[in-house]
Amino acid sequence: MNKAVKKFVIFAEGAIFLLLAVLLSVINVVNFAMASEDADMLTSRLASREGVFRSDKPEGERQPFFREKDAFRLNRFDKMGPDSPEMDFSLRYFTYSFDKDGNAEAVVFKMSAVSEQEAEEWARSLKNASATGWTRVNYRYRVYESNKQTYVTVIDQGRELVPSYRILIISVSGGVVLLVLSMLMLLLTAGRIFKPIEESDRKQKQFIANVKNEFRVPLTIINANTELIEREHGPGESTRVINKQVRRMTATVKELSSLAVFEEADQSVTKVNLSDLMNSVLDSRAEAFEQKSVRMTAEVAPDVMIEGDSSRLRKMIEELAENTLKYAQSEAHFTLSREKKRIRIRQENDTTLANGAVDQIFDRFTVLENAEASGSIGMGLSYVKATVLAHNGRVSAKVSDGRFILQIDL
Amino acid sequence: MKILIADEDRDFLSTYQRLLQVHSYEVVTAFDGTQVIQALGNGTKYDLLILSRSLPRIPAQALLETAQDRQIPVVMLLRERVRSDWLTDSHPANAYIGFPFFPDELTGLIGEVVEKSQSQEQLEYDGVQIDIGRFLLCGKLRVTNEEINIIRTLKDGQSLSAKRAEPYIHSLNHKLEQLGLPARIRYMIRKGYRMVTSDE
Structure with a gap:
């Protein structure tokens, strides 16, 4: 799988994962929040009745089970869940009251999972806790004051939480299955999606290569025949013009060739002394910087070696230098250093650009506002990026406090 | 001095055959690898082989090694840039020249290579x-x-x-x-x- 397809699959899968994670998190958080709210409604209702439902009051104080206003009606969705009139009878709970001396009294005990003594100790442990919350995973509690006593009510929400846990397990499992299936689909289809793009790119590069190559030999033949004509018939105006135009076209083809170096898929890899390359390029540009009144300085670590294509690397440094020469206002600095296992090339110059990342300068045919009048077509730095990527490196650019900073890590 | 020049473009061959003859070289042409092998094998002693790297039929590198084994120096014609890995190969050409070039560039290179090949220096x-x-x-x-x-x-x-x-x-x-x-x-x-x- 090529790099572009791999990158697409990773990013697409990452996006799907992120979306799923957010969606499932929201669903489950809301679900559990609603379960908490339902439980709080029950504990609140209990708190309003001093911790005991009417159905649990001693005989004599108890009210009739059936009440007209709670009668079952079809489609009464508002009488489901904690609002169900049957809830008072089915809820498992206990309430303890504590006086100011800490003496406990069981108000009601309707639990089979713990003994009364354990329940009292449990309630005592919650007495000084926050007003409401979850305890021992499935139990909701409430602490409240009434008649100068502190009440602790604990209700069992195990049955009510089962659907929430089911939703959690199903949603997470479903999410994992979806991720795996989406990954498989992406792997199967990404190649097909990219094929037309890669084909178009390949044809474009092939066209450029063909155009360049189709001129090479004909130009050689034309200028050789021009020389033969001059030898046989003497030089003339026609052959002079032909020679001039052939030289012009030859220069163009050579320039195209040097730029096309960046388009080549395969590299000629040898051990390259990057320090020497950089010093050589900067030295050759020193006079140009002086003429433009730009103070150019460099800190080049010695003997920085890299396995790479010497022609491409040289061209990359030349394009960096040319770019700096065009846009530096009064000073420019180049650095070549080793940073742990990486090689770093850094180019800085003063600029009139606004602060921020300017990574778009590495796109083809993109020029920033300070370059629009320079006539630049915006190809140089795209070639720098292509070379950096071909050497498994990273490149970035930003403007900070009036300084343009470009950094390459190889 | 006898030169064998091999390239797949016949117009290039005929032009440079005439041009090099004007410079007093005896020139034999070949437009594919088979013809090069025949020319090298017929007993003629060439002073130089000018060989296109993209010559069809037989890989140029094989032809280069054959020529060099017979003490014939080779100037390789390139339709692409010279690559460092060719130069570090066990059998690099004696010289490389890339299209497009001017006649004096090739004739100058021929002179240099032949002069060196005959030198005891x-x-x-x-x-x-x-x-x-x-x-x-x-x-x-x-x-x-x-x-x-x-x-x-x-x-x-x-x-x-x-x-x-x-x-x-x-x-x-x-x-x-x-x-x-x-x-x-x-x-x-x-x-x-x-x-x-x-x-x-």
Whole structure:
């Protein structure tokens, strides 16, 4: 799988994962929040009745089970869940009251999972806790004051939480299955999606290569025949013009060739002394910087070696230098250093650009506002990026406090 | 002097056959690898083979090695840029020239290569020894015309055109390292490329 397809699959899968994670998190958080709210409604209702439902009051104080206003009606969705009139009878709970001396009294005990003594100790442990919350995973509690006593009510929400846990397990499992299936689909289809793009790119590069190559030999033949004509018939105006135009076209083809170096898929890899390359390029540009009144300085670590294509690397440094020469206002600095296992090339110059990342300068045919009048077509730095990527490196650019900073890590 | 010139473009062949004949060379042409093999095998002694790297039928590298084994120097015609890995190969061409070029560029290169191939000169500089006639570095590794010129230029203390010499400088350093020699060609700021030994 090529790099572009791999990158697409990773990013697409990452996006799907992120979306799923957010969606499932929201669903489950809301679900559990609603379960908490339902439980709080029950504990609140209990708190309003001093911790005991009417159905649990001693005989004599108890009210009739059936009440007209709670009668079952079809489609009464508002009488489901904690609002169900049957809830008072089915809820498992206990309430303890504590006086100011800490003496406990069981108000009601309707639990089979713990003994009364354990329940009292449990309630005592919650007495000084926050007003409401979850305890021992499935139990909701409430602490409240009434008649100068502190009440602790604990209700069992195990049955009510089962659907929430089911939703959690199903949603997470479903999410994992979806991720795996989406990954498989992406792997199967990404190649097909990219094929037309890669084909178009390949044809474009092939066209450029063909155009360049189709001129090479004909130009050689034309200028050789021009020389033969001059030898046989003497030089003339026609052959002079032909020679001039052939030289012009030859220069163009050579320039195209040097730029096309960046388009080549395969590299000629040898051990390259990057320090020497950089010093050589900067030295050759020193006079140009002086003429433009730009103070150019460099800190080049010695003997920085890299396995790479010497022609491409040289061209990359030349394009960096040319770019700096065009846009530096009064000073420019180049650095070549080793940073742990990486090689770093850094180019800085003063600029009139606004602060921020300017990574778009590495796109083809993109020029920033300070370059629009320079006539630049915006190809140089795209070639720098292509070379950096071909050497498994990273490149970035930003403007900070009036300084343009470009950094390459190889 | 007899030259065998091989390229797949017949117009190029006919033009340069005429041009080189004007320069008093005897020229035989071939437009594919089979014809080159036939020409080399018919007993004729050629002073130079000008060979296109993209010649059809037989790989140019095989033809190059065949010619060099018969002590025939080879100038390789390129429709692409010269690659460093060709130069560090066990059998690089004696010289490379890329299309498009002017007639005087090729004729100048032919003159240089033939003159060197017939020379008995031994070039020595900073522990680096070149048998110019055999295009051999320290008797072991083959070198190209441009690499020999670089060593000569450095010995004479003249400046090198870095852009043109680039791939050859790296290939020379590679060969010097292969031979275990301490000398290297390094760029000195404001002085240009120089031969230095590893303890400098």
